Amino acid sequence: MTANVHPYVEARERKGVWRAHRFGVLRRAAQLAFLALFLTGPLLGVWIAKGTLASSLTLNVLPLTDPFILAQSLAARHWPEATALTGAAIVLGAYLLLGGRSFCSWVCPLNPVADFAAFLRRRFDIRQTAKIRPELRNWIAGAAIVVSAISGVVAWELVNPVTAFHRALVFGLWFGLVPALAIFTFDLLVAKHGWCGHLCPVGACYGAIGKASIARVAAPARAACDDCMDCFAVCPEPHVITPALRGERTGASPVILSGDCTLCGACVDVCPEKVFAFTHRFDHRLATAADTSEPTVSRPKARAA
Amino acid sequence: MSDPREKPANPQRRKALQDAARFSGAAAACGVMLAAFGEQSRALPAQALRPPGALPEKDFLSACVRCGLCVRDCPYNTLRLADWRDGPAIGTPFFAARAVPCEMCDDIPCVKACPTGALDHSLTKIEKARMGVAVITSRETCLNLQGLRCDVCYRVCPVIDKAITLETTHNSRTARHAIFEPVVHAEHCTGCGKCEKSCVLTEAAIKVLPLEVASLAQDAHYRRGWIEKGKAGEALVDAPVKLPTRLPEGVTLPGGPKK
Numbered sequence: 022m023t024a025n026v027h028p029y030v031e032a033r034e035r036k037g038v039w040r041a042h043r044f045g046v047l048r049r050a051a052q053l054a055f056l057a058l059f060l061t062g063p064l065l066g067v068w069i070a071k072g073t074l075a076s077s078l079t080l081n082v083l084p085l086t087d088p089f090i091l092a093q094s095l096a097a098r099h100w101p102e103a104t105a106l107t108g109a110a111i112v113l114g115a116y117l118l119l120g121g122r123s124f125c126s127w128v129c130p131l132n133p134v135a136d137f138a139a140f141l142r143r144r145f146d147i148r149q150t151a152k153i154r155p156e157l158r159n160w161i162a163g164a165a166i167v168v169s170a171i172s173g174v175v176a177w178e179l180v181n182p183v184t185a186f187h188r189a190l191v192f193g194l195w196f197g198l199v200p201a202l203a204i205f206t207f208d209l210l211v212a213k214h215g216w217c218g219h220l221c222p223v224g225a226c227y228g229a230i231g232k233a234s235i236a237r238v239a240a241p242a243r244a245a246c247d248d249c250m251d252c253f254a255v256c257p258e259p260h261v262i263t264p265a266l267r268g269e270r271t272g273a274s275p276v277i278l279s280g281d282c283t284l285c286g287a288c289v290d291v292c293p294e295k296v297f298a299f300t301h302r303f304d305h306r307l308a309t310a311a312d313t314s315e316p317t318v319s320r321p322k323a324r325a326a
Numbered sequence: 327m328s329d330p331r332e333k334p335a336n337p338q339r340r341k342a343l344q345d346a347a348r349f350s351g352a353a354a355a356c357g358v359m360l361a362a363f364g365e366q367s368r369a370l371p372a373q374a375l376r377p378p379g380a381l382p383e384k385d386f387l388s389a390c391v392r393c394g395l396c397v398r399d400c401p402y403n404t405l406r407l408a409d410w411r412d413g414p415a416i417g418t419p420f421f422a423a424r425a426v427p428c429e430m431c432d433d434i435p436c437v438k439a440c441p442t443g444a445l446d447h448s449l450t451k452i453e454k455a456r457m458g459v460a461v462i463t464s465r466e467t468c469l470n471l472q473g474l475r476c477d478v479c480y481r482v483c484p485v486i487d488k489a490i491t492l493e494t495t496h497n498s499r500t501a502r503h504a505i506f507e508p509v510v511h512a513e514h515c516t517g518c519g520k521c522e523k524s525c526v527l528t529e530a531a532i533k534v535l536p537l538e539v540a541s542l543a544q545d546a547h548y549r550r551g552w553i554e555k556g557k558a559g560e561a562l563v564d565a566p567v568k569l570p571t572r573l574p575e576g577v578t579l580p581g582g583p584k585k
Contacts, residue, residue, distance in 0.1 A: 062398070076393035076441045084441055090391045094442060097388035104441035105391070154345070160353035168357045174364040174387040176357075178417065184392065188407060188417055192394055196410035 028143065028251040028291050035293040044286025051127045059191045074128070074187045075178065076108060084108035087184075089162065089226035093169040093176060113230060119284075121231020125217060125224050126257070126285035130187050134201050135217045135257075138208035143254065151212040153219040155260070155281065159229075162222030182216075183223050214257050217283075224283075232280035237302050238288065239276040240265045245294040252288040252297065262288060266296070276302055371413035372535055374420040375517060377405055378428065378455035379437040379445040383538065389444035392417035396436035396445060402429045405436060423519020423534045428457060430484050430518050453485060458517030458534040459541040460490070460510045468531035473497045473505050479521035479532050480508050488514035490521065508532065512541045 032041035039046075058079070062068035070079045076086040086108030094101060116124060126132055141147070168176040178184065182200030189197025204216040217224055240246070243266050252266070253259045261279035268275065289297040334340040370376075370383055377396050380386050396419050397405040404426045408414040419436075421428060430452045437445040449455060460479075462468055469476035470492070483490045490508050497503040508521075510532075519534045554562055573579070 068398075071398040071439075072393040072395040072441075075391040076395065078395060078439070078441070086391070086393075086441060091442075094389060094391065099385065099389040099442070099444075101389065102441060102443040102447060105443075108441060154349070156345075157349060157352055160349040161356050164353040164357035165360065168360045168364065169388075172361050172364045173384060174368070175389075175391060176360045176364055178392055179360060179363050179415065185417065188392070188394065192397070192407050194407055194409040194417070196416060199410075 028254040031249070031293045032251070032291050036295070041290055044290050048127055048285060049133065052130065052133060055128050056130060056190060059187075063191070063193075073184055073191055074130075075184045076105060083111070085112050087223070088113050088230070089165075089223055090175060090178060090181075090184075092226075093165055093178070096166045096170040097173045097175060098170075116227060116230045117234050118236065120234045120236040120282070121227040121229065121280055122224060122283040123231075123236065124227045125221075126283035129183055129217075129223075130190060131183055131201060131204060132217070134186075134205050135208050135214070138205050139214060139257065141209055142213055147209070147213075151215070153212050153215065155219050155258075158220050158222055158225035161220060162225040165222055177222060181223065183221070218257055228280040230280070231282065232278075234280075235301050235303075236284060237276050237278070237300055237304075238282060238284055238286065238297055239274075239300045239304065240288075240296050241275055241298055241300070241306075242294065242296045243267075243269060243275050246296050247294060249293070251291045251293070255287040255291045257283055257285065257287070276300065276304065278302065368415070370420075370536060370538075372533075372539055373422050373424070374408070374412070374414045375423060375428075375458045375519065375534060375536065376414075377419050377421070377436045377445055378430075378434055378452060378457055378516070379440075379447070379449035380457070381444055381446060383536075386444055387415060387418070389442050390418050391442055391444075392419075393441065394419070395439040395441060399435040399439035401431065401435065402426060404428050421519070423458075423517075423522040424530055425523075427519035427523040428455075428516075430455070430516060453514075453516060455516045455518075456537055456541075458519070458536050459512045459515045460517065460519075460521050460532055460534050461540050462508060462510070462531060463533045463535075464527075464529070464531040467527055467529070468508070469526070470506050470508055471531075473499060473503055475506060476526060477506065477508075478524050478526055482520045482524045484518060484520060485514050485516065489516070 029041050058070040059073070059077070062071060068081075070077050072078055074087060075090050076084070078084050084104045084107055086105045088109045091101065091105055091109040094105075165177040168174075180200070182204055185197035186201045187197070188194050189201070208215045208217075212219065240262075246266060252262055256262055258279070258281040261277050261282040264273050264279070265275050265277045284299070286299065289299065364387075368383065368387065376383070376386060377400075381389055392407065394407050394417075397407055404421045405419045406412070406421065408416055408418050408420055410416060412420070414420045432452060434449060434452055434455075437447060437449055440447070462471070465471050477492065480486065480490045480492055488511060490510055492506040493509045494504040494506055497505045517534045517537075521532045522530045522534050525532050551562070571579075
């Protein structure tokens, strides 16, 4: 059972191009749109969102602040103005609703960079990968908080490639491109999903929020799964799929409950059997409907080599 | 003592401990690098000035999230976010007075824009801003100090006659003219940098320096009598003892009491 080098081929054949790439296209559109909100001001003089992903003001009324950055500032013993606190509360609320790490796959400007590296890995069948435990990101997040507390500097912002890259794009500070290039190289040549999946503490923070968030991906039609492994090939956090997809025997919920899931929808797109769907964590229809449905006969795969 | 090669009694616990050790090691290494980098980022070069209302540099880096909102709301494009090799910590706002000085907006939009208070919202009068302090850094080249009448720094100063005054002294070179020396009074200087920007020389003879460099607090252990006296409302020591005037026989001091 090895991951497929051309995972979307069968999905396209069975579901059509749009259904096989829907969420991929929507995600790129969302990422571009979020960037465009910040760029209309400097490029066209029409100000929609000002600032960066660290803290921003949209249409002069909506403040948004990254909760992880604010947590470090608090650890560094600075009590911020109400604007930043409100902004962080809004962000917290939004991601509790929409899924913590949906930031990673729908907003973060580094996501296309990491996705491109992952795509090239699949394309050229690069299997070698350094073994990094994904929990390391939680420890890096903790270290950033501790260092902030000791040194009195918002520590992760010294190196944060997410905000550095966003600043580079929005403010034209070219040095921010360096960490993005480093992450691309690292993900391509050193570790599969190396940065976003194992190291990034910003994602770790949104992952912690995501443990409790409402929006979820689930495998309601898991009985139809024919073990083609395409979802595992495209998922940036493949370990989140297993409990939901293979939980029939153990009676586990078909809802993907891990905070690591980025709600990218790649599994929804790639699955020719339409096993996966976007839903919410209180979707009770799933528990009953899913496992009683007739398993569809799995068809042998016709795939170009 | 158990043989380490023995099968552990509790493999999960052992693995958890090993993991914890490994992760905390990695986290500590990462933390030390961050901390070292953080210390290095504190060095603010003398040409880089923080926006009005900025907290003292060490507090500033605990508060600034490097969002750039102050830069966006600066109507004169004075403020910039630091890129690599600009000097200040990457992504933090600053300005270089010689390039674009602060125009001292009455409504201080940059401070209002700051979501975190890294720019102190209690600053509401721009004249109270202390972005730095102007210093005549080159007495040798300043035209006024050569006895010429340039006066540009004095005339552009938004706090003219308070932050910069022209003090006349005798011009000993010509013996018949005055030198109009520009003198900065730190208690009124906002550090806007208009003087540095408009200095007519190729290299400005007046420069705005960070407060940590140019405007230092008096050592606490110096008690200046005249100030202490004012504070106490009375002399702190008794009036000097009257001593008898002792002079040789028959000598009088000029203006002294007549015999």
